[in-house]
Amino acid sequence: MLEKKKLEDILFLDIETVPQHEYWKTLPKETQQLFELKTQYQRKEEFTAEEFYHKAGIWAEFGKIICISVGYFIEKDQEYQLRITSFDNESEYQLLVDFKNLLDTHFNLKKHLLCAHNGKEFDFPYIARRMVIHQIPLPEKLNLFGKKPWEVAHLDTLELWKFGDYKHYTSLSLLTHILGVPSPKQDIDGSEVANVYYKEQDLDRIVRYCENDTIAIAQLLLRFNNLPILKNENIVRV
Structure with a gap:
């Protein structure tokens, strides 16, 4: 698939997000009203905005990033x-600044790419929106203003698997399962992250x-490039 791209030029990443506030009742009234309007289509008449608030982390306007993990070959x-x-970092602002510094200093060349699963729909725009909210200048790899589609240095494993089928969604868990990649869901899943963060206060578990x-x-x-997957001894956490 990517014969002309070097694996060493790709930064792989994933983010974890949670609602900005643990409890609905602590949100300002105006924010509650705006959340109610934002989620009206998703909720329909099944849930009130308060009942739906546990999902607020999926929107950059109402959520925050608590972890960005990156990997490189x-x-x-x-x-x-x-x-x-x-x-x-417990400070989202500092977390984003540190991530921006990585992009600006080590992944700032034209050859460098960012890669995530569903990254074009979630991770990349979420990070960029939170940076704008915090008044952090966007790194070049996240600044899409004025760029043509082929100039955007983003890879998306979900998009690669679609093969042009825009209606097709495949979760990371399903894709790893069918391609023989060890499952990443060995402890918790995305629906549990906010509870682990606010109730258990176990950020280390979320980072893992x-x-x-x-x-x-x-x-x-x-796997997409018909290369053998890595053994555990070739995965180093630094």
Whole structure:
């Protein structure tokens, strides 16, 4: 699929998000009203806005990023090794600044690409929107203003699997299962992240979950290119 792209030039990533406030009642009245309007189509008449608030983390206007995990390949002893690291500062502003610094200093060349699963619909725009909210200048890889489609340095494993079928959605769990990649969902899933964050206050557990997703995305790209997936000893968390 990507014969002309070097794996070492790709930064794989995944984000975890939660509602900005733990409880509905702590939201300002105007925010509650705007959330009610924003989610009207999704809720229909089945749920009130308050009952639906636990899903607020999926919208950048009402959620926040609590972890960004990234991975990149290096070639060592004629084998690929995947290096994994995470940005998980309690301050979302600082987390985003640290991630921006990584892009600006190490993944700022024309050859560099960002890769995520459903990244074009979720991860990339979510990060960019939260940066704008925090008044953080967008790194070049997230600044799409004025760019033509072929100039956007984004890869999306969901889009690659669609093969042009715009109606087709395949979850990361399903795709790893059918392609023989170890499942990233070994502990929690996305629906549990807010509870683990606010109730259990176990950010480390969320970071491990986010890193596992990032590893799975990198493994998928290997499979798409008919390359062997990595052994555990070739995955290094730094």
